Amino acid sequence: MSEEKDEQAALEADKEHFVQTQEELDRQDEAAKEKEEPVDFASLLVPPHTKKSRKVTEEDIPRVMKDAHIMYNLCHTQVGYIPGCFAVHHSQIDDKDPLNFFVTMDKEVVLNPEIVRHTKFPVVKTEGCLSFSMNPPKKVERFHKIEAECNYLTRDGKISELITLSLSGKNAEVWQHETDHGNGILIYSI
Numbered sequence: 254m255s256e257e258k259d260e261q262a263a264l265e266a267d268k269e270h271f272v273q274t275q276e277e278l279d280r281q282d283e284a285a286k287e288k289e290e291p292v293d294f295a296s297l298l299v300p301p302h303t304k305k306s307r308k309v310t311e312e313d314i315p316r317v318m319k320d321a322h323i324m325y326n327l328c329h330t331q332v333g334y335i336p337g338c339f340a341v342h343h344s345q346i347d348d349k350d351p352l353n354f355f356v357t358m359d360k361e362v363v364l365n366p367e368i369v370r371h372t373k374f375p376v377v378k379t380e381g382c383l384s385f386s387m388n389p390p391k392k393v394e395r396f397h398k399i400e401a402e403c404n405y406l407t408r409d410g411k412i413s414e415l416i417t418l419s420l421s422g423k424n425a426e427v428w429q430h431e432t433d434h435g436n437g438i439l440i441y442s443i
């Protein structure tokens with residue numbers, strides 16, 4: 254009888270020990286997670302290149318969704334001279350097989366953008382570029398109003414119908430900068 258009691262007590266003690274150990278492990282796990290280094294998104298940028306991006310198709314969507322996460326975070330990363338930015342083109346994180354899409358700081362994923370019309374005379378704007386984070390901003394010519402065609406990534410991860418947008422001012426400027434990236438054109442090469 255007393256042996257049985259002892260065994261019972263030992264089991265209880267073990268159980269208690271196990272629970273404590275488990276709690277401790279969970280606590281260590283949590284602490285490790287908190288200590289985990291935040292992802293250095295800026296280190297995922299590739300050096301500037303002039304490779305033309307290819308059209309995004311349905312098969313590319315898993316890649317688009319994965320890379321859009323990095324690009325969106327880059328929009329909110331302060332790198333060198335660029336205090337945040339408005340959009341990031343896929344060619345800025347992929348120099349092997351860049352896809353023609355960009356992500357805006359509002360988390361819009363714009364696929365296959367193309368500028369189809371613009372006002373007659375350009376105006377001079379000052380722009381920076383994440384690909385040249387150490388360079389000072391540069392004066393470039395941009396059209397104040399443009400008409401662009403594109404698809405976008407729908408909420409359920411599909412490619413939308415082709416849409417036409419009329420853009421002006423800052424939006425038009427950003428779209429010209431990003432479609433240039435898609436075509437392998439960089440602000441320091443124009």
Ligand SMILES: [Zn+2]
Nearest residue numbers: 381382383384
């Ligand atoms: Zn750029």
